[in-house]
Amino acid sequence: MTSSATPSNAVSNAVGELRALLGDRLSTSAAVREQHGRDESWHDGHDPDAVAFAKSTEEVVAIVKICASHGVPMIPYGTGTSLEGHVAALHGGVSINLMGMDQVVTVNQADLDVTVQAGVTRKQLNIHLRDTGLFFPIDPGADASLGGMAATRASGTNAVRYGTMRDNVLALMVVLPDGRVIRTARRARKSAAGYDLTALFVGSEGTLGVITEVTLRLYGIPEAISSAVCPFESVAGAVDTVIQTIQSGIPVARIELVDEISVGAINKYSNLDYEIAPTLFLEFHGTDASVAEQAEMVGAIAGENGGGDFRWTTVAEERNKMWQARHDVAYATVALRPNCRLWASDVCVPISRLAECILETKKDNDESDLLAAIVGHVGDGNFHVAYVVDAEKPEEVAEAKRLNDVLVARALAMDGTCTGEHGVGYGKIDFLVAEHGEAVSVMRTLKRALDPDNIMNPGKIVRL
């Protein structure tokens, strides 16, 4: 879909200046624009008027100043793997592609931190770190850019142990909507020196500025890593195992629920033979002794909750295959119905309500004609529902919307959130008042203060 609410002469003047700045790194081709206006979600794409491919913070500054001077909206763009329409150019404007900023700036091995340009992806970073004994754990599935992961407060399978991007970004370099550049913090592990600008920009989805550099915490690669797959008689048994594990303080590195529909999809997609049952995928990090101890404790809890045999994979290659299968679950699920799209929603609730929330959601899904699978980072109380929708059939889209509305309302009623990790984009913008009430007006005040002309990714998180 093409859309532009910005006066065309403003856009064409800006595009002219950008072309003078960037040469052939400024594109107005239909294919490039279409690609940059759409993410991996079911949400309608909205093409930007142009795409600027930036190579440095200085170039981003120049791009931002040009756009700002013409009142033209800007949308920062990384790998386009967001799930709530974050990159859609709702009001036209210029998509700023940051993937050319792909340099690891500094590895501070002794301090367990690294500074990267925004376009470095998480896998690229871990390859770069290979000889240091360190790694960056946050793993949202997609090989997303670290700038994008910061901008969307990404999370994923490891968050139960290592936290989310909120916990692992030490500092950011940000280009503000007027072209000023700030660094939000120093490299010290903690600070009480003023407002937490780092946290304000983490999760701001490009609506307050363009993140061009990210300083991240790193971790030592654990001495021992072991993974396991364990089927359960029921979803309730699997979820209760998770809850009791977390409540016991066992520091699992990953504890993922994959429902029987998703297991079937994985088996078919990746040619595997997991038992078709609600299943936990687990990983333990630590010393040899502590990994064995953790596994034993979780094994005992699982046994009391109808868990079957643990299928262990201590070999790195096996482990990678297993987690690749877990990460591919979205593609595997959508592959169950040809020519369909995935509507991937996510909510997060206090863990005491997790079993109830998942079971009621599963009942809704079972009663619907729509194919819907559940997977989740359940150690955080976070789970996903993947609705497989034929976008050509309005009744299917309407049914997905109905189920998603019920899901979010249920999570909010349980003191949970409308999104644990996918973010707001424009797909969840209408749930924010229900979740935050008056606090949304504070978010609006912040947005107006930092982006008074509403040119940074307008129409996302809050509407003005």
Added chain:
Amino acid sequence: MTSSATPSNAVSNAVGELRALLGDRLSTSAAVREQHGRDESWHDGHDPDAVAFAKSTEEVVAIVKICASHGVPMIPYGTGTSLEGHVAALHGGVSINLMGMDQVVTVNQADLDVTVQAGVTRKQLNIHLRDTGLFFPIDPGADASLGGMAATRASGTNAVRYGTMRDNVLALMVVLPDGRVIRTARRARKSAAGYDLTALFVGSEGTLGVITEVTLRLYGIPEAISSAVCPFESVAGAVDTVIQTIQSGIPVARIELVDEISVGAINKYSNLDYEIAPTLFLEFHGTDASVAEQAEMVGAIAGENGGGDFRWTTVAEERNKMWQARHDVAYATVALRPNCRLWASDVCVPISRLAECILETKKDNDESDLLAAIVGHVGDGNFHVAYVVDAEKPEEVAEAKRLNDVLVARALAMDGTCTGEHGVGYGKIDFLVAEHGEAVSVMRTLKRALDPDNIMNPGKIVRL
């Protein structure tokens, strides 16, 4: 010191309305005002015009609305244990004492969280939790209120393992400068639903609103806890032990440096007999096996760095005595010179620079005539210098100021921060531009947006 920059008729009108609201819970007595205008720091006190003792969020709303309608400044007040003049009424106004809001609202044992009113102290909370098997770890030394700890982004001895208030506040209830009430987040463990208002208010030092309720993460009391004291031949050896411990990923719960001056002060103050040497105080949390494993690993590192015998205290009573002595170090140090005050500064640097930073600082202190002791939460790269100053002698105050300026400049040059945990108040406000540069203008923008009349604790963090 009495100070009021607010027109006296505005103040007297506000005080009249507050007295009608609160009766004898509105005080204008000189003693009460003086007590509320001064914290535990060396900074000059500035008396508020009145002190309002609030019992509920609704009362805080009423107080804020009265003050706002008259343009009268407000300063939230907890235990008054801040260290950079946070509570000084620089422009007069009304101190809002929140210690009457002392109720634990809800313990969610299964979710490992708790909601408390702002005036509940950390020790009160842990007593309340005694039968649950859970505890709240953050321990800044003083038995501070949890509202105050959130407002100042408090930290302390346990932060190396459990993080700071930034990491442990799940949600806040805040009364905004115009009397609106917001809740910054739900109880879900993570969320990607909009700007991180929780993090914005944590560490805002009462400059953006009044925190009236705090939702906190809790932790299971570890199966095993063991503590140790270990003297070293040199400060360098002690600090290198810390650095190597952190770099090895050993999850120590506490690792505190106490220099030989501080050890002497502790011995005298608490009638103890620790060897007069640079010393590490350590604590390990975990299962029996993991605690033993951690202690063995740290012991080996210490041995390679000139560490002497570990003096173990596994008995809870012994352990408490040891940590009480550590917590009393400020009082013990100031007791070394009668009629003096303590100027307690703190900085935090990347851990690779910690040894260099501490050694150069120690050299400065040794070359000065002023008595100065160093202690620190060194696992975070955070340490304190306590200057013992005769406030009647301007040359001593000037010397402390000189040493502190050098200390902060050194920390900033090492990519560190001017305060790891004490905060800005008005004592460190002049270092903020040197630390953050243009980002301070963003902080000013946020302050103006949320408190356009500059009535919430004016003159702290940023000057307008």
